[in-house]
Amino acid sequence: MTILVTGGAGFIGSNFVLDWLAERDEPVVNLDKLTYAGNPRNLGSLERDSRHVLVVGDIGDTRLVPILLERHRPRAIVNLAAESHVDRSIHGPDHFVQTNIIGTYHLLQSACAYWSALSGTERDRFRFLHVSTDEVYGSLDPDDVAFSENHPYAPNSPYAASKAASDHLVRAWGHTYGLPVLTTNCSNNYGPFQFPEKLIPLCIHNALAGKPLPIYGDGRQIRDWLYVKDHCNAIRLVLESGQVGETYNVGGNSEHANLEVVRTLCRLLNDMMPRANGATYQELIAFVSDRPGHDRRYAIDSGKLRRELDWRPMETFDSGIGKTLEWYLANQDWVAEVTSGAYRDWVKTQYGR
Ligand code: NAD
Numbered sequence: 001m002t003i004l005v006t007g008g009a010g011f012i013g014s015n016f017v018l019d020w021l022a023e024r025d026e027p028v029v030n031l032d033k034l035t036y037a038g039n040p041r042n043l044g045s046l047e048r049d050s051r052h053v054l055v056v057g058d059i060g061d062t063r064l065v066p067i068l069l070e071r072h073r074p075r076a077i078v079n080l081a082a083e084s085h086v087d088r089s090i091h092g093p094d095h096f097v098q099t100n101i102i103g104t105y106h107l108l109q110s111a112c113a114y115w116s117a118l119s120g121t122e123r124d125r126f127r128f129l130h131v132s133t134d135e136v137y138g139s140l141d142p143d144d145v146a147f148s149e150n151h152p153y154a155p156n157s158p159y160a161a162s163k164a165a166s167d168h169l170v171r172a173w174g175h176t177y178g179l180p181v182l183t184t185n186c187s188n189n190y191g192p193f194q195f196p197e198k199l200i201p202l203c204i205h206n207a208l209a210g211k212p213l214p215i216y217g218d219g220r221q222i223r224d225w226l227y228v229k230d231h232c233n234a235i236r237l238v239l240e241s242g243q244v245g246e247t248y249n250v251g252g253n254s255e256h257a258n259l260e261v262v263r264t265l266c267r268l269l270n271d272m273m274p275r276a277n278g279a280t281y282q283e284l285i286a287f288v289s290d291r292p293g294h295d296r297r298y299a300i301d302s303g304k305l306r307r308e309l310d311w312r313p314m315e316t317f318d319s320g321i322g323k324t325l326e327w328y329l330a331n332q333d334w335v336a337e338v339t340s341g342a343y344r345d346w347v348k349t350q351y352g353r
């Protein structure tokens with residue numbers, strides 16, 4: 001048996017592929033377009049592992065995807081491929097519409113054609129698992145209860161809107177054509193291999209370089225942080241035992257304001273890697289213009305996943321952030337590689353002002 005993972009060279013995707021092959025002896029075909037966010041080096045440890053095949057291509061390629069499905073005959077597709085950075089979606093929504101909406105549509109069509117031609121057990125056991133985000137639910141007020149799976153969709157950024165559209169397409173393909181779909185909506189992930197344009201790796205990278213740690217607005221926006229490997233476990237569990245047609249929210253039950261997150265990083269870094277000039281990392285914190293339309297608070301109620309599939313996160317925020325820092329300190333060469341070239345242009349566009 002084989003599974004097809006899309007976006008498996010990105011942050012969550014590469015963690016997922018590595019964990020999958022460590023936990024299961026089932027090959028992975030990894031379809032990834034290798035945008036700026038995709039890095040085959042994340043999968044370097046699998047170079048000689050015949051259970052992993054990386055195919056460079058687009059989920060929206062209506063010629064390539066059917067060929068891949070026919071050739072490898074996967075029993076499941078795990079769709080992680082997406083444009084994922086909110087700030088980039090504000091500067092240039094095109095790629096988000098193209099990959100997250102049109103790409104998902106084409107992938108669903110290819111999956112549906114493949115699945116419809118299956119029979120017997122192959123057809124019964126096939127699953128299409130779509131990995132999505134809590135951002136589709138919009139923003140919460142301080143006293144609101146956390147997002148459950150029944151919370152109305154109210155996406156606020158072009159990224160969130162494109163992911164919401166993809167969730168609706170997945171739902172419709174399940175409802176109308178009977179494609180055996182599953183959807184997960186997860187909160188903010190952090191951990192190894194996260195591209196340093198997202199808050200936590202960006203601040204680690206800047207802190208080590210003695211550069212400002214940019215805090216949007218007042219820094220009191222709240223996110224629900226989850227260590228990436230806990231997300232990967234949840235995806236595996238939903239794929240194995242989730243009810244077809246259902247949605248599962250995944251979260252860390254770990255709400256923290258951005259400023260608090262960055263201060264925690266600074267405190268840990270003060271101990272692990274004191275600055276040469278004797279100053280603290282906190283002194284690098286710099287308040288900058290807010291993100292347009294910035295959502296104030298996300299919080300996930302993952303009670304359904306806990307009750308039905310017995311999932312719970314293994315890491316607390318403290319243990320997860322410690323592991324993450326250790327990984328970034330030990331993998332400065334990885335950071336140096338991804339922070340060259342195109343990444344620099346992005347930093348200029350976003351923070352140049
Ligand atoms: P990422 O940006 O790090 O990686 C995305 C990967 O998808 C990259 O490897 C990229 O090359 C690939 N890709 C992009 N467009 C493609 C296309 N058209 N065809 C094939 N591959 C393509 O993203 P991530 O943070 O790893 O997120 C993965 C998924 O999880 C996304 O769907 C995202 O919406 C969702 N998600 C992310 C988080 C988070 O905190 N990072 C939380 C919840 C859900």
Ligand code: DAU
Pocket residue numbers: 084085086087132133134135186187188189197198199200202214215216217219221222223258291298
């Ligand atoms: O909630 C899940 C989502 O989490 C995923 O769907 C997205 O793919 C993922 O990128 C992430 O989105 P966020 O916008 O929450 O992540 P980001 O790391 O960009 O920002 C986290 C918070 O930190 C957010 O409130 C904005 C703020 N921020 C971010 C950056 C990059 C800053 O204050 N300064 C910064 O420089």
